[in-house]
Amino acid sequence: MTEPPNPIATVIWTFALMSLFAVGGANSAIPEMHRVAVDVRHWMTDKQFADVFAISQLSPGPNVLIVTLIGYSVAGIAGAVAATVAMCGPTALLAYYVSRFLERSRDARWPAIVQAALVPLSIGLMAASALILARTSDQSWIAALITIAAAALAFATRLNPFWMLLAGGILGFAGVV
Amino acid sequence: MPPDSQPAAAPAPDVPAPNPPPQPGLFELFIAFAKMSLAGFGGVLVWARRGIVEQHRWMTAEEFNETFALCHFLPGPNIVNLSVVFGSRFRGIAGGLAAFAGLVGPPMVIATVLAALYAHYGEIDALRRTLAGVACAAVGLLVAVVLKMMMPLIKRRDVIGLLILVAVFVAIGFIRWPLQIVLLVAIPLSLAITIFARRRGKA
Secondary structure (H helix, E strand, C coil): CCCCCCHHHHHHHHHHHHHHCCCCCHHHHHHHHHHHHHHHCCCCCHHHHHHHHHHHHHCCCCCCHHHHHHHHHHHHHHHHHHHHHHHHHHHHHHHHHHHHHHHHHCCCHHHHHHHHHHHHHHHHHHHHHHHHHHHHHCCCHHHHHHHHHHHHHHHHCCCCHHHHHHHHHHHHHCCCC | CCCCCCCCCCCCCCCCCCCCCCCCCHHHHHHHHHHHHHHCCCCCHHHHHHHHHHHCCCCCHHHHHHHHHHHHHCCCCHHHHHHHHHHHHHHHHHHHHHHHHHHHHHHHHHHHHHHHHHHHHCCCHHHHHHHHHHHHHHHHHHHHHHHHHHHHHHHCCCHHHHHHHHHHHHHHHHCCCCHHHHHHHHHHHHHHHHHHHHHHHHC
């Protein structure tokens, strides 16, 4: 594990490795992103990380875009592209080969077993993501209330999540949070 | 990696005629995935299903579920994996790249613009307050996803699954151990328990 001095090389190495451990998707890797970006590399503060997560949720597209934003804060546009490709490339290649392999073997049993084994892990990781982000974001009881309300609405209704983000933004703008 | 076969010649016939089972072209793949991606706030999966299964009829619902299950159990961003697997099924590697570029490219431009704006204006108080509010709601959305995914485990009374879930949550969320170390222990353990439980279920 040598430390490449070039920040872009560090970004690529960090996210390429992380992607292979992102069981259940990009949101599962948020604790690790937070640990690396805030605690280990000091790329950003806790508050900036929470902001970056908020921005990534505000923009359309896959959840993985949070790494685009982290990459941007490290090394501008080149960093943004490098982080995104590094986070997507290795696992996309893996998915490509595995899907071709499965098409030929047609043994659909072991993917089901692996998936059953991984589901609790990925839920646990996402729960940890929520905890880490909530620690930073929910500093007041009104902030916590907004989180709870958004969670309840998203859980119980089929409302487009964008409206909850918008409502949160308006409340924040109004100075309630 | 398959050592035995070279990348089998592009699977799709090069007749671009719109046959009954329509074969999307490269540009079509790019546009379709760009549309799904730009429509998707807080996750693209719903839109991907709608676009691929209902709108374009490129896959049946079962095929879609199977493909998604595969992409979900593999590591990495699921929907990105799906775009590559899906695109390459129709148009080989070029198709995979086209779908990937459509899914990630346009939103990446938007995200980069937002990031640049944030870098410039992030210190403005009104923006800080607004983002703080958005962040609270965004965390709530994540909590809802976690709860929805937990429901099947709770309904099945899958105690072992829930215990593993809590253990990972504590190790990563509270103790803040590195992801790799936690997973290198948790994955084999969870696999072993799952296989053992299935064997016993059958016996």
